[in-house]
Amino acid sequence: MRAFKFFVNKIFLRKIVLCISVIFLMLFVNYTVFSSSRTLISSYQGSKQMQSMNPENSYVGMENVSDDEQDISEEKVQEVYKYLEKNCQYSMYHEGEMIHIPINNEITEIPITYINEEYYKLSNIELSKGKKLNFDFKFSKNAEIPVLVGNELAKDYPIGSKIKIKTGSFDKKIVLKVSGVLKKDFCYTNNRLFCSQEYQNFSIIFPVNRSVIKNANLDLLENGLYNLIILNTNKESANKVSKVIKDKLNINIEFMSREQNKAFFDDYLYSAIRFIGIIVGIILLITMSISIWNVIVSVRLMKKDFTISLLTGLSYSKLRKILYSFYTLMFSADTMIVFLIIFFDRKRAWHEKNSYGCIYGVLGLADKDWMALLIVIVVDVIVGTILVESMMYKIKKIPISLGVLQ
Amino acid sequence: MKNIIEININEKVYSKKKEESLSILNKFNLEVKEGEKLSIVGESGVGKTSLLNILGLIDSDFDGTYRLFGEDTLKLNEKEKAKLRNKKIGFALQESALIDSLSIEENIKLPLMYIDSKDQSFDQKEYNEMIHTIGIESILKKKPNQCSGGQRSRAVFARSIIMKPNIILSDEPTSSLDVENKEKIMNLLFKMNEKYNTTIITVTHDLEVANQHDRVIRLERSK
Numbered sequence: 001m002r003a004f005k006f007f008v009n010k011i012f013l014r015k016i017v018l019c020i021s022v023i024f025l026m027l028f029v030n031y032t033v034f035s036s037s038r039t040l041i042s043s044y045q046g047s048k049q050m051q052s053m054n055p056e057n058s059y060v061g062m063e064n065v066s067d068d069e070q071d072i073s074e075e076k077v078q079e080v081y082k083y084l085e086k087n088c089q090y091s092m093y094h095e096g097e098m099i100h101i102p103i104n105n106e107i108t109e110i111p112i113t114y115i116n117e118e119y120y121k122l123s124n125i126e127l128s129k130g131k132k133l134n135f136d137f138k139f140s141k142n143a144e145i146p147v148l149v150g151n152e153l154a155k156d157y158p159i160g161s162k163i164k165i166k167t168g169s170f171d172k173k174i175v176l177k178v179s180g181v182l183k184k185d186f187c188y189t190n191n192r193l194f195c196s197q198e199y200q201n202f203s204i205i206f207p208v209n210r211s212v213i214k215n216a217n218l219d220l221l222e223n224g225l226y227n228l229i230i231l232n233t234n235k236e237s238a239n240k241v242s243k244v245i246k247d248k249l250n251i252n253i254e255f256m257s258r259e260q261n262k263a264f265f266d267d268y269l270y271s272a273i274r275f276i277g278i279i280v281g282i283i284l285l286i287t288m289s290i291s292i293w294n295v296i297v298s299v300r301l302m303k304k305d306f307t308i309s310l311l312t313g314l315s316y317s318k319l320r321k322i323l324y325s326f327y328t329l330m331f332s333a334d335t336m337i338v339f340l341i342i343f344f345d346r347k348r349a350w351h352e353k354n355s356y357g358c359i360y361g362v363l364g365l366a367d368k369d370w371m372a373l374l375i376v377i378v379v380d381v382i383v384g385t386i387l388v389e390s391m392m393y394k395i396k397k398i399p400i401s402l403g404v405l406q
Numbered sequence: 407m408k409n410i411i412e413i414n415i416n417e418k419v420y421s422k423k424k425e426e427s428l429s430i431l432n433k434f435n436l437e438v439k440e441g442e443k444l445s446i447v448g449e450s451g452v453g454k455t456s457l458l459n460i461l462g463l464i465d466s467d468f469d470g471t472y473r474l475f476g477e478d479t480l481k482l483n484e485k486e487k488a489k490l491r492n493k494k495i496g497f498a499l500q501e502s503a504l505i506d507s508l509s510i511e512e513n514i515k516l517p518l519m520y521i522d523s524k525d526q527s528f529d530q531k532e533y534n535e536m537i538h539t540i541g542i543e544s545i546l547k548k549k550p551n552q553c554s555g556g557q558r559s560r561a562v563f564a565r566s567i568i569m570k571p572n573i574i575l576s577d578e579p580t581s582s583l584d585v586e587n588k589e590k591i592m593n594l595l596f597k598m599n600e601k602y603n604t605t606i607i608t609v610t611h612d613l614e615v616a617n618q619h620d621r622v623i624r625l626e627r628s629k
Contacts, residue, residue, distance in 0.1 A: 002519045305505045310464065312565065313492025313520030315485045400464055402577050403455050405503040 003314070007322045018294045025287040026383075027334045029280055033379050034338050036276045037372035039195045043269055045368070046194030047262070053091075053122045053189065054229060059238035059255035060191050061228040062264075071250045077221040081213050083244050089231040091118035092208070092224040095188070095198060095355070099165045103156045110153065111355045112167065113188070113200065114220055116208040118231060123188065125205075130159045130180030139211040141172070146179040148205040152358075154181040163204070169220035176204065185359050185366075191227055194265050201360075202353035230255060288387055295323075295391045300398065307404045316396060323388045331380040338376060342369050410572065410605060411438035411461065415470035418456055430456060431468070436623070440572070441603040443596070445616035448625030454609040455577060457625070461607065462495055462575050463487040475572070492520050496566030496604075498576040498595065501558035501583070504550040510557075511546040514564045521569075533568070540564050540594060556587035563594055567604075574598065576608040580615055592618060 013019055054060055084090050094114040100107050115123070117135040125133070127148070134146045149157050157163055163176040182200050190196040206212075213221065225245060230238050238255035245253050256264060343364045349357025359366040365373070415434040421427030430453035438444055446454050459465035460472065463479060466487075472479045474490070482490070497503070504513045514537075518528055537543055540560045545553050553561070559579065566574055576595065580588040592615060598604045608619060616622045 006519060304503075305507070308503055308505055308516065309520070310488070311462065311491060311497045311499075312517040313488055315488030315520075317485045318488065318520065401455065402458050402462070402464065402497070402499065405499050405577070 003318065004322050004325055007319075008326060018290055022287055022291050022294070023330055023334060025283055025290070026331060026380075027337055029283050029287065029383075030331075030334045030338050030376050030380065031341065032276060032280050032283075034342070034372045034376045036273060036280075037375040038368055039269075040273070041368040041371050042197055043195040043265070046189035046197060047265075049123075049187075049189040050191070050194055050262075052124055053119075053191070054258050054261060055122070055231070056258060057232050057234070059230045059233060059235070059257055060261045061226065061230070061242075061253045061255050062192055062261075063226050064252035064254050066252050068250055068252070071248075072218065072222060074218055074221070076248045077218060077225070078214070080225065080245055080248050081221065084228075084241065085210065088233060088237065088241060089118060090116070091122055091229045091231060092116050093119050093188070093227050094169070094208075094220050094223040095227075096223075097167060097169060097219065099167050099204070101157075101163055101165060103153075108353065110202045110204065110353050111198075111200075112165075112204045112206055113198075113355075114169065114206045114208045114212075114224070116224075119229075120207070122229075122231075125186065126183040127180045128183045129154070130178070132180065133205065133207050134179065135207045135209045137207075137209070137211075139209075139215045142175075144175050144177040145206065147176045147207070148180045148182055149178050150182050150186070150199075150201040150203045151184040152201040153204070154178070165204075169217050170215060171217065176206070187359075191229060192261065192265065193268075195269065196356070198355040199357070199359045200355065201358050203355055225249075225251070225253065228253070228255075284383060288383070288390070291387050292390050292394060296394050303398065304404055306398070307400050307402075310400055311402075316392065319395070320388060320392050323391060324384070327384040327387060331384055335373065335376055335380065339365075339373065342373075407439040407441060409437045410440045410475055411436065412473040413437075413461070413470065414472075415460070415468050417470075418453065418460070418465075418468040420456075431460075431625075434470075434625075438605060438607065440605055441599065442621065443599055443606040443608075443619040444621045444623065445608045445610055445619040446623050446625060447610060447613065447616050449627065452625040452627050454625055458575050458577055458607075458609055461573075462497060463491055488520070489522075492517055493569055494572045496569065496571035496574040498563050498566040498574050498579045498591075500578055500581055501555045501562060503562050504558055506550050509547055509549060510542065510553065510561045513550070513561060514546075514568055516565060517569050536564060536567065539597075541590075555582055556584070556590070559583055559587060559591055560594070563591055567598055570602060571604065573605045573607065576606065576610075578610055579608065580610070580612060588612075588615070 093116070095111065097112050098109045099112050100109055102108070120133055120135070125148070128151060133148055137143060137146065139145070144162065157178050159178050159181065161178050163178070164173055165176060166173050182205070185199060185201060187197040187199045208224070230241055235257065242253055242255055245251050346357055346360060346364050346366070346369070350360050361367055362370065413436050415431045417429045418431045419427050419429050446457065448454055456465070460468055466480060475494070479487070505516070537546065540563065542557060542560050542564060545557050545561070550558055550561070563579070574595065579595070580591055583591065595606055595608070596618070599606050606619065608615065610616050
């Protein structure tokens with residue numbers, strides 16, 4: 001311990017700026033590795049969910065953004081939905097809308113997700129309590145719409161409770177009745193961005209049927225079109241839907257097969273990971289060069305001190321241990337900072353009921369966070385080993401002799 | 407008295423390139439008994455410091471054999487050698503052999519920093535006595551650059567004996583000292599020899615210092 005303190009104070013911290021630079025660079029590396037790893041894990045989980053959401057012979061809609069002015073009116077959108085109902089089997093959802101409801105006597109903002117029956121069937125929703133979502137109802141003035149609620153929301157709104165809401169998707173106030181509770185941490189994957197998951201712990205799942213569509217505002221209807229999946233069809237029929245939407249609303253929606261959709265995402269993912277990999281590689285190289293240079297320069301500057309240390313009992317193996325301890329300490333500090341960033345991020349998302357992050361596991365982190373942190377630790381171990389062994393190789397090359405002290 | 411050092415060096419070669427190689431200590435044999443006081447003299451470049459490097463287990467890159475305390479040192483690993491340097495060999499060097507950023511006391515106690523925790527047997531009373539005998543109580547908290555050459559030399563000497571080593575390897579310990587300090591240092595060395603039967607090996611240019619030892623070896627350039 002004394003030898004460790006001595007080396008930290010007299011050698012490693014001799015160039016404090018370099019030391020801090022290494023800590024910051026490694027923090028950046030750790031966080032980037034963490035984010036990339038978690039994205040890969042999310043993508044894997046998302047791809048698995050999308051296998052059922054995007055089955056064989058289904059076509060996923062994706063907007064081709066253009067400068068053309070859209071020509072959207074409720075009437076025309078309703079015509080598109082009429083076409084869809086008459087000619088296709090389709091799934092749709094609309095998420096991202098926030099509503100205000102009382103929770104613990106406090107008006108709280110929570111997300112609401114609208115899904116149609118096909119989407120519901122494909123998403124294999126598992127319930128912890130209650131009944132399956134009923135789509136067989138008429139959207140009328142006094143109707144109580146059966147909804148599912150997230151596991152956490154169920155603490156305030158258990159099965160049978162009623163929720164009065166006002167949303168941008170309808171003109172009037174509506175009454176919801178809780179018919180079932182989602183299993184903890186249930187999430188939806190974005191149709192196109194598989195790495196993006198929305199956790200429904202605080203959400204309300206609202207069933208969309210024909211009567212809902214008839215009464216809905218543009219918000220719901222238009223957004224629903226951007227999240228369409230045409231089922232049990234072929235490219236030709238999917239193109240026809242695309243043409244109808246283009247003709248009626250001047251919106252370009254291209255429908256991609258399951259394979260095209262997967263390839264599109266893979267392409268995006270790999271190019272993103274490749275880019276991140278290059279950046280991380282460069283930063284790692286800089287970090288390692290700085291660290292090795294720092295120690296070599298320090299040892300060269302302190303050749304006399306180093307020789308005296310060797311004469312009085314320091315061994316290279318002890319020095320190796322000291323270096324490993326030092327880098328373990330530095331990298332542990334970095335990993336701890338990454339942990340705290342995620343911890344507070346999750347805590348904030350949970351508090352804000354943000355569906356992109358409201359998942360809470362062991363010590364506040366989701367399972368995929370822990371897996372990504374584990375990857376960070378593995379990377380740190382590899383980097384630390386390369387770093388220390390390179391330093392030892394360089395240090396051992398410095399000739400030690402009593403002549404240095406004359 | 408038994409031999410504690412038995413060394414046979416066929417040659418020690420320094421080479422940057424093959425054609426520029428330098429061979430020293432050719433066919434050099436030496437046996438040193440426990441408690442013996444031995445001095446090594448010779449011109450510059452004959453290999454006096456190289457010999458001390460080998461004897462002090464800093465350099466094992468030579469053609470030959472070296473038994474220390476009956477053990478073949480060429481079979482020792484780097485950690486075992488460091489342990490021997492820490493516990494059984496003291497290096498009494500020139501006054502400059504101090505770490506400038508440490509206080510005199512930290513310098514003296516440096517070997518204690520590298521000792522295995524299970525081998526800790528530091529005796530504060532004995533340490534105080536040693537410091538008193540050497541006469542450096544007043545400079546313990548000072549940095550080396552705040553002390554005189556004589557004081558620094560005594561501090562280096564204190565460090566070399568803090569572990570009560572079996573052998574003290576001494577490299578020109580008095581080269582930059584005045585007569586009074588030279589005497590003090592040599593007296594301290596020989597007191598260690600008397601008190602603990604410590605083997606003293608001194609490399610020096612100073613024949614007066616050399617002649618105070620039991621045996622003087624003159625190293626000569628290889629022909």
